[in-house]
Amino acid sequence: MNTMPAETTLARWLDDDLEGTELAAFEASCHPDAALLAQRQERRVWRATLAAAIPAVIEPAYPEFFNHRIAKAIRTPSPKLPTARPMTAAWRSWWMPATAAAGMVLAFWMGTQTVSPPQVVSVANPEPVVVAAQIPTVYTPEHGVDAEWFASPAAAATVIVLEGVDAIPDTLDFSESVGWHGAAKATAALENPEDAEVAE
Amino acid sequence: MNKSSDITSNRPVGSAGPVALEDSTLDPDDDARLVALAQAGDMRSFDTLVTRHRGRIFAMIRNMIHQEAEAWDISQEVFIKAWQALPHYEAKARFSTWLYRIAHNGVYDWSRKRKIDSVGELNDEIFDHHRIDPAAVTAPGTGETPDDALARTELRLKIEAALAKLSPEHREVVLLKDVQGLAYKEIAEVMQSSIGTVMSRLFYARQKLQTMLLDEYHAR
Numbered sequence: 001m002n003t004m005p006a007e008t009t010l011a012r013w014l015d016d017d018l019e020g021t022e023l024a025a026f027e028a029s030c031h032p033d034a035a036l037l038a039q040r041q042e043r044r045v046w047r048a049t050l051a052a053a054i055p056a057v058i059e060p061a062y063p064e065f066f067n068h069r070i071a072k073a074i075r076t077p078s079p080k081l082p083t084a085r086p087m088t089a090a091w092r093s094w095w096m097p098a099t100a101a102a103g104m105v106l107a108f109w110m111g112t113q114t115v116s117p118p119q120v121v122s123v124a125n126p127e128p129v130v131v132a133a134q135i136p137t138v139y140t141p142e143h144g145v146d147a148e149w150f151a152s153p154a155a156a157a158t159v160i161v162l163e164g165v166d167a168i169p170d171t172l173d174f175s176e177s178v179g180w181h182g183a184a185k186a187t188a189a190l191e192n193p194e195d196a197e198v199a200e
Numbered sequence: 201m202n203k204s205s206d207i208t209s210n211r212p213v214g215s216a217g218p219v220a221l222e223d224s225t226l227d228p229d230d231d232a233r234l235v236a237l238a239q240a241g242d243m244r245s246f247d248t249l250v251t252r253h254r255g256r257i258f259a260m261i262r263n264m265i266h267q268e269a270e271a272w273d274i275s276q277e278v279f280i281k282a283w284q285a286l287p288h289y290e291a292k293a294r295f296s297t298w299l300y301r302i303a304h305n306g307v308y309d310w311s312r313k314r315k316i317d318s319v320g321e322l323n324d325e326i327f328d329h330h331r332i333d334p335a336a337v338t339a340p341g342t343g344e345t346p347d348d349a350l351a352r353t354e355l356r357l358k359i360e361a362a363l364a365k366l367s368p369e370h371r372e373v374v375l376l377k378d379v380q381g382l383a384y385k386e387i388a389e390v391m392q393s394s395i396g397t398v399m400s401r402l403f404y405a406r407q408k409l410q411t412m413l414l415d416e417y418h419a420r
Contacts, residue, residue: 011399015377017384046406050378053355054263054363057255060272067250070276071243074283 014040015047231295239286246286250279253296256380257303263375264307266364274306281306293389300376300390311368362412370405377402 012018013026014036032040060066140147145164152158231252237245257278262271281302282289289298363371369391376382376390377398387398 008395008399011403012384015384046410047378047381049355050359050374051381053359054375054379055259056379056381058259058262059255060258060275061268063251063254066254066272066276067247070250070279070283071247073276073280074243074246 010036014043016040016044228294228296232291235286235289235291235295238283239289246283249295253299254279256296257299260300260375260380261303261307263360263363263379264368264372265310266360270310274303274310278303278306293386297382297386297389300380300382300386301392304372304390304392307372308368358413359409362409365412366405366408370401370408373398373401374405374409378406 009018009022009026010030013023013032018026140162142165145162147163148161150159150161231249234245234249234252238249254275258271258275261274261278262268265271265274278299282299285302289295293301363374366374372391373387376387377384382390384395384398388395391398
């Protein structure tokens, strides 16, 4: 007959982890000898040493603020017990994927039925090629600035309206702007080489 | 006596310092009653639960990560998450064990995010005693004599240094068993592992810890 206690039970006994009937049953079946008792005492001393040095309870700093902050965080949404799943939700769980799949099949079928009219290109009398109209986008690097554009073919003009740009102060003198001078010189040099020669 | 009155009382709290274990022994039956009230939406009951458990949760987290301010924040998150998950709490485990479980997740999430070693990363500047208003009702108290405090601090520092050298799993199992006094089964629930794994970790953790502390004693 094996009178050795299970390793798990022995370890729990050594750590005072057994209670009530479990403890009584263990001590009845396995009479701890002096070595085991000494081992248990050693562990008790160890735990006591650790517990004395490392606090098990430390009040957080500013405890009332600690509670207050938690209360504030949880105040709005109160916990709700999980409700029974409505029937519509169960119905949706299979109906929606099925509908989506049917829609995809239908779209694919319609795509296969669509036939483009044959294009006849006359080499002798070619039609002007129409470039697909492109919708221009206006890039505004500054945060908070919106841009809209208006094109007038009749006036051959495109107007870009910027909103959110900081007002230009009246004191700003464009003619004294370094960038302005630089850009103007460069543009002039490119568009009119003679001016560039004069400038040199 | 209404336990909720503890929340707003102006009693001096031994804050930012250890609290005697006997004073903070918690009755699970009281927890069960407070949890039931909190699940029904009673925020004052939950506030009482926070007051009852904040010391242990904060201590556990602080002992794990060794950063006072971060431990404060993680402890806050633990209780907020506990409130959010309260409708799903079924009292299969003790409320305190359930909180330790949330704290365990909180600490590991934090570690994953920060990816730092907790050794030597102390940042207690904001809790410096000199910076606390002397008139503050909840200012940390210092009940110990200087000699006791010094001896305790020396021992604590040695053990903390040794603990810090352990892996997080080994450190946690030692703290849960030898400091917090949880049962093997509870530790297994907190760490989501088997009792066998807990025992194995505890055996090796203690062995390493005792070896490290023995070396320090010989070095003196």
